[in-house]
Amino acid sequence: MSATLTAWAGWLCLGGAVLGAIVAVAQLGGAHGPRLPWQAGALHGALGAGGLGVLVLALATPGDAAPAGTDGFRVAAASVLGLALLGGLTILAVRLRRGRYGMGVVGVHASLAIAGLALLAARLFAG
DSSP, X not given: OHHHHHHHHHHHHHHHHHHHHHHHHHHHTGGGXXXXXXXXXXXXXXXXXXXXXXXXXXXXXXXXXXXXXXXXXXXXXXXHHHHHHHHHHHHHHHHHHTSOOOHHHHHHHHHHHHHHHHHHHHHHHHO
């Protein structure tokens, strides 16, 4: 059961990452770029947060032993994805208060999310 939940977490996080890349590219266009509806960002956040939630649920569910050398990959992925979630919430808070945020914050958020997704993928591909 734990492996299935981990796989679902991976798919949800991957969907959030793809949508996040689309949102980020649209934002890089600035005032002249395409304007995405706010629902795109909301769906990106919901997929990412949902993936993290399912991953935490997978951590709490007893499962098979992890392949050698991958014991802490899910915990590390959950930790890094949690930091990415905090970055995303920071972006949302700034957006709601001022309207614009620096692309550096987006870069840190994206880097954390990609690192967390890579850790999760490494654990999934290990078996």
